[in-house]
Amino acid sequence: MSAIRTKLYLDKPNGKWMGVCAGIADYTGVDVIWVRVGAVMLTLLGFPWTLIAYGMIGWMAPQKPSGLYDNAEDAKFWQGVRSNPKRSTAEVRSKFRDIDRRLAEIETYYVSRNTRLADEIDRLR
Incomplete structure (x- = not known):
């Protein structure tokens, strides 16, 4: 394509x-x-x-x-x-690195022991 x-x-x-x-x-x-x-x-x-x-x-x-x-x-x-294909691939890699970093931060937030988040979930139940 x-x-x-x-x-x-x-x-x-x-x-x-x-x-x-x-x-x-x-x-x-x-x-x-x-x-x-x-x-x-x-x-x-x-x-x-x-x-x-x-x-x-x-x-x-x-x-x-x-x-x-x-x-x-x-x-x-x-x-x-x-x-400029090399520049384009570098831009795409940079975007993916940024997305990967942000997903890792989200994963750390949800996986780590977060009492505030646990309290919010308990309140919703």
Whole structure:
């Protein structure tokens, strides 16, 4: 499932012509306006290969599947994975360490001899 989310797709619903710039923007996390400006500037500066590359990507890249991301946070996460996988795994490990630490604190609170908690439970009976 994750391999699907790390590929470059054409984003025709958000695209102007073939959806290549919108797909690159979605893939990299850069605003689509800057990708379009960059493509136009490269073409105007005399790099005809930009148009050739644009056409080849438009011809070869698959359409973006509908429902690829559940929400904006999910899309942002996968953009980060594509840009820097090591940093993304470090962030996930950090989150899991924090969750594990908090669960250990909760477990210590409930397992240890806690008279206040025992009194509250007795009052509820």
